[in-house]
Amino acid sequence: MRxxxxxxxxxxxxxxxxxxxxxxxxxxxxxxxxxLIYALAVTSxxxxxxxxxxxxxxxxxxxxAGAYTVGILMAEGVASAWLAWPVAVLVAALLxxxxxAISLRTRGVYFIMITLAxxxxxxxxxxxxxxxxGEDGLTLPGRSRLGAGLDLSNDVTFYYIALAVLxxxxxxxxxxxxxxxxxxxxxxxxxxxxxxxxxFPVYRYKLTCFVIAGAVAGLAGxxxxxxxxxxxPNLLQWTQSGTLMVMAILGGVGYLWGGVLGALxxxxxxxxxxxxxxxxxxxxxxxxxxxxxxxxxxxASVIARLAHERSVPRG
Amino acid sequence: xVELLAVEGLYKHFGGVVAxxxxxxxxxxxxxxxxxxxxxxxxxxxxxxxxxxxxxxxxRISFGGVEVTHTSFDERxxxxxxxxxxxxxxxRSHSVLDNVALAVLxxxxxxxRFWxxxxxxxxxxxxASGIAAQVGLQTKLTQLAGRLPYGEQRRLEVALALAxxxxxxxxxxxxxxxDPQATHGIVELVAGLKGKVTVLLVEHxxxxxxxxxxxxxxxxxxxxxxxxxxxxxxxxxxxxxxYLGDEAA
Numbered sequence: 001m002r003x004x005x006x007x008x009x010x011x012x013x014x015x016x017x018x019x020x021x022x023x024x025x026x027x028x029x030x031x032x033x034x035x036l037i038y039a040l041a042v043t044s045x046x047x048x049x050x051x052x053x054x055x056x057x058x059x060x061x062x063x064x065a066g067a068y069t070v071g072i073l074m075a076e077g078v079a080s081a082w083l084a085w086p087v088a089v090l091v092a093a094l095l096x097x098x099x100x101a102i103s104l105r106t107r108g109v110y111f112i113m114i115t116l117a118x119x120x121x122x123x124x125x126x127x128x129x130x131x132x133x134g135e136d137g138l139t140l141p142g143r144s145r146l147g148a149g150l151d152l153s154n155d156v157t158f159y160y161i162a163l164a165v166l167x168x169x170x171x172x173x174x175x176x177x178x179x180x181x182x183x184x185x186x187x188x189x190x191x192x193x194x195x196x197x198x199x200f201p202v203y204r205y206k207l208t209c210f211v212i213a214g215a216v217a218g219l220a221g222x223x224x225x226x227x228x229x230x231x232x233p234n235l236l237q238w239t240q241s242g243t244l245m246v247m248a249i250l251g252g253v254g255y256l257w258g259g260v261l262g263a264l265x266x267x268x269x270x271x272x273x274x275x276x277x278x279x280x281x282x283x284x285x286x287x288x289x290x291x292x293x294x295x296x297x298x299x300a301s302v303i304a305r306l307a308h309e310r311s312v313p314r315g
Numbered sequence: 316x317v318e319l320l321a322v323e324g325l326y327k328h329f330g331g332v333v334a335x336x337x338x339x340x341x342x343x344x345x346x347x348x349x350x351x352x353x354x355x356x357x358x359x360x361x362x363x364x365x366x367x368x369x370x371x372x373x374x375r376i377s378f379g380g381v382e383v384t385h386t387s388f389d390e391r392x393x394x395x396x397x398x399x400x401x402x403x404x405x406x407r408s409h410s411v412l413d414n415v416a417l418a419v420l421x422x423x424x425x426x427x428r429f430w431x432x433x434x435x436x437x438x439x440x441x442x443a444s445g446i447a448a449q450v451g452l453q454t455k456l457t458q459l460a461g462r463l464p465y466g467e468q469r470r471l472e473v474a475l476a477l478a479x480x481x482x483x484x485x486x487x488x489x490x491x492x493x494d495p496q497a498t499h500g501i502v503e504l505v506a507g508l509k510g511k512v513t514v515l516l517v518e519h520x521x522x523x524x525x526x527x528x529x530x531x532x533x534x535x536x537x538x539x540x541x542x543x544x545x546x547x548x549x550x551x552x553x554x555x556x557x558y559l560g561d562e563a564a
Contacts, residue, residue: 172429180426183433187406187417194404197366198479199392199421208427 002307013163017156029155030227035267036162037223040169042247043259044216049245050254051177052209053189057112058099058119059244062092062214064236066221068126071138071231081144081152085222092218093211095122100210104203119241126233137232144226152226162223166260169216174256176212185209246284250291252300261299317344319483319513320365320396325374327364334360336537337374342483347505347514349528351521353557357537358517359401362487365515366398367391379482393422395482399472401491401517407461411452414460414471415443418478443478450474450504466497473504483513490520502526525549533557 017029041063048054069088078084099118106114132138143152152158176182184205188195196202225231234240243266251262269287273280295302320342327335334357342348352358363369365376367388376384383391406414419442420426420433433439447453450470455463460471469489476484489505490498502523508514518524524531525545532542535557541548548554 175432176429178432178434179430180420180428180433180436182429183417184420184426187409190406190408191404193368194400194406194475195417195421196388197368197392197398197400197404198418198475199389199397200426201387201389205426 010167014160017159021156026155029159031267031271033155033159033162033227034224035264036159036166037220037227038244038247038263038267039260040162040166040223041217041220041259042244042251042263043166043169043173044213044220045244046248046251046253046255046259047173047216048210048213049248050252050258051182051189052185052206052213053192054104054206054210055112056103056115056210056213057238057241057245058103058115058117059213059217060236060238060240061099061119061122062096062217063221063224063240063244064122064126064231064233065092065095066218067225067231067235068129068132068221069218070144070222070225071140072129072132074140074142074144075132075138079142079145081146084144085219088222089215089218092221093215096211096214096217097207100207100214104206104210116238116241119236120238123233123236123238126236133232135233137230137234140225140229140231143229144222158226162227165219165223169219170256170260177256181205181208246288248298250288250298252298252304255298255300255304257303258298258300261303265299318342319344319379320515321377322365323375325361325364325376326372327360327369328372333537335364335371338534338537338539340532340539340542342513342515343530345510345513346529347509347516347527349516349518349524349531350534351518351524351531352534356534358534359487360537361534362398362485362515362517366396366485368398392479392481395480396485397476397479397481397483398485399476399487399489401488403465403468403472405460405468405471405475407459409460410457411447411460411463411471412440412443412456415447415474415478416440418475419443419446422479446474446478447471449477449507451500466493466500469493469497469501470504473501477508477512481512483515484508485515485517487517488519489516490518490523498523 016032020026020028045059048056066088069091070084073084073087099115103111103114103118127135143158146152150157152161184200188202188205192202247262247266248258250265251260252258266284269284270280273283291298318341322338322340325335325338338361350358360369364371367386371384375382378394378396383394406417416439419439423439444456447456450473452467452470452474455467460468463471473486473489490501493501498520505514505516505527516524516527528545530542531545531548532539533548533554540557541551541554
């Protein structure tokens with residue numbers, strides 16, 4: 001049943017650009033790509049926030065680090081996706097290793113504040129990069145080059161690449177969550193002290209989880225830099241971290257599909273409401289309130305309840 | 316007597332309150348050693364220090380001849396010191412079997428594995444169900460731990476510690492809050508551990524303590540004022556005065 005649903009969804013997503021082309025609505029291909037990329041970023045946040053119980057308010061730092069890595073490399077003439085994207089992942093992973101190693105020594109509100117503080121530091125680092133646009137940001141000459149006859153500057157091709165990356169990431173996350181590591185992470189969320197008391201080096205597991213999430217956010221950043229052909233300090237600002245968090249809460253914290261649903265709902269709302277008013281955030285706020293009040297576990301929980309099963313089954 | 320755990324001059328204070336006051340203490344291999352004392356004597360703090368959940372200000376702890384004073388909490392578990400909690404600490408939204416399986420998992424190789432589903436690792440769950448049976452929960456394996464009656468949650472609490480295959484089991488008031496019948500069940504459970512694992516039993520239920528313990532230590536205001544066989548402790552006047560109040564002496 002679940003597999004059939006997933007395949008049906010995949011079929012729709014595969015057919016989408018063709019339909020858009022057919023009806024001459026190419027704008028929506030770019031829009032859908034943005035959703036896919038944000039879905040990837042929110043999914044990575046959901047891994048630490050929802051499954052690991054680590055409320056990080058600094059996820060934009062890794063997203064932005066990935067984006068800036070691609071931007072700076074391209075400004076320096078390195079346009080190969082095969083080089084720039086892995087480097088973006090690596091930079092984000094290293095950054096999350098440093099930030100995580102320090103932040104994970106704290107708990108609760110302190111953890112939230114320290115991750116926020118680190119992310120703001122990265123924001124000011126980006127602002128101070130005069131050679132790469134400083135506050136104004138950096139316009140990229142084009143998209144990364146993939147070779148193999150694939151031209152990323154074609155929006156449809158880029159859409160498919162983003163879709164493939166997201167699909168693989170979701171599949172790997174599902175494996176991870178059901179494997180030893182994921183089960184340990186989720187048990188730590190539930191009762192960290194007891195996990196220590198039965199002999200798990202809790203800190204190491206949390207840090208590993210934090211780095212995985214940071215690395216994936218870096219990859220999403222690399223994609224968004226390509227999508228926008230532009231990087232700016234805004235990508236690293238605390239409001240960006242907040243947006244990712246709102247998306248996660250909207251979609252369903254601790255559900256495999258929470259990140260996807262959250263990004264989809266948020267960006268569609270933004271798109272639909274901003275056609276009518278510049279105060280579209282008010283509308284998003286109302287929807288968020290409704291979700292928090294009436295479907296506390298987010299949209300994914302509503303769907304799961306309808307389908308009578310949790311998105312990540314155990315056993 | 317072969318000492319499994321030896322403590323020298325262990326000290327811990329919180330602000331102006333001295334919780335553990337230069338305690339010298341030893342547990343012999345294979346014994347059930349009870350630690351009793353009035354409320355606020357520092358028993359739980361002492362257990363925290365032995366387990367490694369709290370750092371000591373000074374003093375030494377050695378376990379099986381190896382100094383573990385600065386060894387971390389989880390590392391001590393892997394060396395063989397496991398503890399249960401006075402206030403039940405289980406994985407409430409996991410099933411009974413999953414609870415115990417987590418503790419088995421902790422000592423069955425690395426859990427930095429990202430691919431194979433844990434649910435497929437049947438050996439782990441077989442072992443876990445054996446341990447659940449040991450504490451009498453064999454018919455509750457699929458129940459959510461949070462929905463178990465209190466008495467069975469207390470059994471699961473002990474099972475989690477047992478599943479780490481400890482050499483030394485620190486039981487912090489395993490009978491806390493239980494009715495006489497349930498208490499009897501735990502007494503039998505602990506009695507059944509004798510000879511298999513060394514036990515430090517912190518308990519207020521004196522009937523249980525005198526029934527189970529090979530030796531008893533009495534902790535008052537952070538100091539061990541007496542250690543001995545149950546019969547010696549029963550007649551020790553200092554213990555009576557400190558523990559039962561002046562009138563009893």
